[in-house]
Amino acid sequence: MRILVMNPNTTASMTASIRATATAAAAPDTEIIATEPLWGPESIEGHFEGYLSAAAVLDRLATLDITFDALVMAGFGEPGREGAQELLDVPVLDITESAAQMAMMLGHAYGIVTTLDRAVPQIEDRLLTAGLLQRCAAVRGTGLGVLELERDGERTVEVIIETAREAVRAGAEVICLGCGGMAGLQEKVAAALGVPVVDGVAAAVKFAEAVVGLGLTTSTGRSFAPPRPKAIGSWPLSAHLRPSPGRAQGSLRDAEFSAQTSGI
Amino acid sequence: MRILVMNPNTTASMTASIRATATAAAAPDTEIIATEPLWGPESIEGHFEGYLSAAAVLDRLATLDITFDALVMAGFGEPGREGAQELLDVPVLDITESAAQMAMMLGHAYGIVTTLDRAVPQIEDRLLTAGLLQRCAAVRGTGLGVLELERDGERTVEVIIETAREAVRAGAEVICLGCGGMAGLQEKVAAALGVPVVDGVAAAVKFAEAVVGLGLTTSTGRSFAPPRPKAIGSWPLSAHLRPSPGRAQGSLRDAEFSAQTSGI
Amino acid sequence: MRILVMNPNTTASMTASIRATATAAAAPDTEIIATEPLWGPESIEGHFEGYLSAAAVLDRLATLDITFDALVMAGFGEPGREGAQELLDVPVLDITESAAQMAMMLGHAYGIVTTLDRAVPQIEDRLLTAGLLQRCAAVRGTGLGVLELERDGERTVEVIIETAREAVRAGAEVICLGCGGMAGLQEKVAAALGVPVVDGVAAAVKFAEAVVGLGLTTSTGRSFAPPRPKAIGSWPLSAHLRPSPGRAQGSLRDAEFSAQTSGI
């Protein structure tokens, strides 16, 4: 089967890292393809960027010319999954819920280590809506921004371990890595902590395999029925956006539009 | 003070109706301006359209060349508010939470009458995240789509009353009209039911006046801190979208881009 | 419109302070009148006094010879509101729920700074019943009694700020002042904390204006239907209490009966 893994931000190096983790987790006969949106923020650290990214991801999904058996959305605590569930007829897993669900298979309570403190309430709200918050003992921020994670790998691991220890003291028996950019660090962190560490990308890939393996997909019975036919102005957006001059057509993982620095 | 009321869809007649309700609710010295996004769905009846609309609303907000003292977001059960809270330094009210909050001032439990049944779980989830679900006795759909509400006004009122009666039987002591497109019907429905009926647009306008009147605004302490500076590709979108040829520049309430029918 | 603000205790200086805060918050065309019960405790610091006060407030309301458009009850965490909602046909706001509701418009989670630690569970229970506890990050006592608040204003502000900082560390993004006697301190506290500070009296006045402005009032549909006709012995109490000899008839804010020191 073929699983599409969607990095919600436009940073290609993060797509590469997520793709590597997904590929390592996948069964031998599972093909992983990974991409990112054609426009939108280079990292997602708040609601504003999350909502832009949600639309950018849906735009990307609406214009992709490939088929796949399941979608994994690799943004932690970020919005958009329900939209993809309506749009696609293949199952959609996301790494927040998948990490929590796998953690609940392994221990009584789990904790999440994420990037900035400002993400903590956002993640808690996603878990609340998902019906998965009850057994969450703690969500803790490391203070590291999403793009800082890649800068000093050793320091990143240290800070994650330290923060995870706090979560364990708060009752967590399993730790979830709460950012797609932490993919691949689970073994080092687990070795230091002595409790299982779940990477959401890996978990979501396995759950996608599980759901597809049973021939199941999203229910269209109520919440996630397909969108009703209607006029949507300038949709899909990327078909109406002016491409940057002199830019070659990208591959599945190349952004086709220019990323401009916005001071906001 | 000046309050901006944002219709989340691109249907100008709905903007007009929302503007009328907001104006009727506003204090004499409150100026109401209303607009809608420049692109996106003509109505919002699900998560997919909701996420598109959230980005379209943020895009509209980022490019509006006016000042205002508060924003009222007029989508019921729809996402995006937290993004606007990060983006703006004026208070942001939305009609879902405002309707529920005003209802809780008037009775022990409240009910919501909305459009399609598929919106019910989405509205419940918004209330859950908002911490306002506990005293919600029922959310009920009328079966009418958003744009159908305007078609046969009399029938619409009848169906709303009938559905509201079910909510009252389920324990609701106050009824909230659960769609921006129902704005203005509250008196007729209240007369028939004998319990207070809250229109979210009117409630949000009054709450915006209340918050502004006390000199308060959104906390930047954690969840709604301003977005961090970073590269956002093709942002703001409307600056990169190709305008339709031969289209005059619209007023605050005219869409500048073409609305194309998408069969999805 | 005319809003009656009811101080639940018999301390006239506290009525004056509450009246000042309410007046400062009110719109230019809103008339604020304030009073306190004719009998009962000079401050309310527990359930026993709260229940006495509830009856004293209802007695006061039943015998007041004035009309008003809304009632604001200025006791924080104290009982009685539902009784007034049954008794009156104008809307009734109280400062506990109003503070929490306004805080929820401004941030993701809020905290409350109150007087004695013993009030903490009582406040939490009021919020629980009101359906507003979910987004409360912390309720913290300053250790100052109600009447101590007025004694050393500077020290009071310092202690409130210090206690509010604990609530912020616990996740509060907005702080509510949890005692009618703290009315007027919100600006100093906000300046020190860097997050919005809500005074419940001010919030309740604005919400009263909002509800009255929309022509709404308490639902009589179920919980708050008017009392059924029946015999009530010695009611209203103040009509049966022996007035203190040599005491002139008080104004709206003068207690007509003697306050006796009870060692309990």
Next chain:
Amino acid sequence: MRILVMNPNTTASMTASIRATATAAAAPDTEIIATEPLWGPESIEGHFEGYLSAAAVLDRLATLDITFDALVMAGFGEPGREGAQELLDVPVLDITESAAQMAMMLGHAYGIVTTLDRAVPQIEDRLLTAGLLQRCAAVRGTGLGVLELERDGERTVEVIIETAREAVRAGAEVICLGCGGMAGLQEKVAAALGVPVVDGVAAAVKFAEAVVGLGLTTSTGRSFAPPRPKAIGSWPLSAHLRPSPGRAQGSLRDAEFSAQTSGI
């Protein structure tokens, strides 16, 4: 030991019925005394009357010239218990919580049959605050007012049984009689239903015996610390109320003040 059972309303025939039920439930060496307030409503069917009654009960407790080992408060869903817990140094049980607690010893979920439908949310709120709502499958009103219960005993039992059947269909495995005025009917109702029926007065008497038997009493550690010394105007109220002329001093169960019909 001696248990004081307090009927919260002024209807002496209801005191007598409650006394009989309490006496039947008590151990041979337990003395039951029962009384009612000296003033206040003849029945309690809402919040307004409940708050008056709470103060009237506290007034009665403050002026009673007898000693007792425990207090049972016989109002179902009514306020005031926490005040008595602060005032007294003997344990205080009330029939709402006691009925629910005993029901939870007997089955997985319980239901409550009460008087008027308007009492339902009030009872649910008491259970919510008490932390006992989770296993409550249903609270249902019979439509009978408190004083109607005594009028046609046979009809009363029939209606209670019918209403209890609804609660059983909603999942209740045990039924609680939700009004002090239903005391004594439990056997007839149980025989018809085939599930255990708990009378709150009987349950509270047994729990009072249990608590006293172990030498335990209310914690003064925080919520229920004794009231702080302070001035309380006109307190205790009954010492300041004008007695009705020509009225003999009552026994423990005679109201000393006139009951006047108030049309409210």
Next chain:
Amino acid sequence: MRILVMNPNTTASMTASIRATATAAAAPDTEIIATEPLWGPESIEGHFEGYLSAAAVLDRLATLDITFDALVMAGFGEPGREGAQELLDVPVLDITESAAQMAMMLGHAYGIVTTLDRAVPQIEDRLLTAGLLQRCAAVRGTGLGVLELERDGERTVEVIIETAREAVRAGAEVICLGCGGMAGLQEKVAAALGVPVVDGVAAAVKFAEAVVGLGLTTSTGRSFAPPRPKAIGSWPLSAHLRPSPGRAQGSLRDAEFSAQTSGI
């Protein structure tokens, strides 16, 4: 990998049916072995039998002379999983939680169709403890006993479909088959309902593959640390039970001890 699937009752035909479903769900390189306890009830329809079965399953696990990579416990709503998690160092999945978790990947709310009505509260309690109840719209009993399921296959499917329809009307968007004995019926039920149907055995097998595939296992950090060394009388029980005379040693799926009919 090798997954052990444990039927909690002693009915070998049910073990066979569960084995078949598990095998059909498993990946090609997954070996399924299935067995049942050596003693205990032939079906589990209540708490008493559930507790016997839990001990019998643990006894079976303690004496099995084979190795495996994960355990799937095939009792729906039944106790014992946490004991196996302590006892084993391989992951333990059970069909109640697995069904709910997979359902939550496919829809907003799910429903469960089980056997007898008496099992409903037991299942709800398991989901509550597991932290998975929030998104459960309904648990409904068919009225069929566990062993009746196999008697008239066609009637069984009809009754399951009918009961599932009720759950859908109550908001379920996905249906879980709530008994190991229903394994294999999911396709027929799904075809009739038009919403996804999850069989817990299949789901648990896929999740076991997922967990093992990532090299994860139960956390020993707190709740599920291995049992402490201590004296356990007559343990393991099957080593102390008198074998039935003239009985050959069974295979992995044959009970070695006599099943005696107990009228209880």
Next chain:
Amino acid sequence: MRILVMNPNTTASMTASIRATATAAAAPDTEIIATEPLWGPESIEGHFEGYLSAAAVLDRLATLDITFDALVMAGFGEPGREGAQELLDVPVLDITESAAQMAMMLGHAYGIVTTLDRAVPQIEDRLLTAGLLQRCAAVRGTGLGVLELERDGERTVEVIIETAREAVRAGAEVICLGCGGMAGLQEKVAAALGVPVVDGVAAAVKFAEAVVGLGLTTSTGRSFAPPRPKAIGSWPLSAHLRPSPGRAQGSLRDAEFSAQTSGI
């Protein structure tokens, strides 16, 4: 009346201590008999042992040749009660729920002091299922194993007091002793803490007297209906277990089977 108190482990000295506490708590005309299972673990410190014990207790109950009016199960946080409720037609109380329920009669929030930290989530889960967790401020482990409690009585009391103080700081107004092996220490702990201390064995005995005194017993209406007739292999287990040679028949409190040390 006669109450059977069941120690869930096989340690006779603990049975003796529990019997002493129960006897001290019982009314003069209540006869206490106490026993323990004939097989199973010498102490219960986790789920595995808890499930063995549950079956051993049910086995003991099924083969006891005496009559009694109520059962008290003396394991704290341990499983099995619902099984006994199905099996017996007399009421069944357990010490976890009884301690919590009595604590809730005495204060607003309670805390539990137990043995090992690993028991904490297990106890919280029992309270959650029982619907009694809401008012639990803290469950704290002393770090002492069950059998260590008896070794150094003075040190045990000190550690319990120290741990209880933490619970009080977390909001507990009443402390529950969270292990049958702590029975009898309540007075010393209460004297040191200044808040009421509840021993679950004593509480359960009083509640058993209360329930029996009112002629009530477990509802057979749904959850706790008697087990259905069916084949149960090797049941009751003790009738099939090989007795140890040369062992005299025990009294009600002597184990008839050998306790073997299992290293697990």
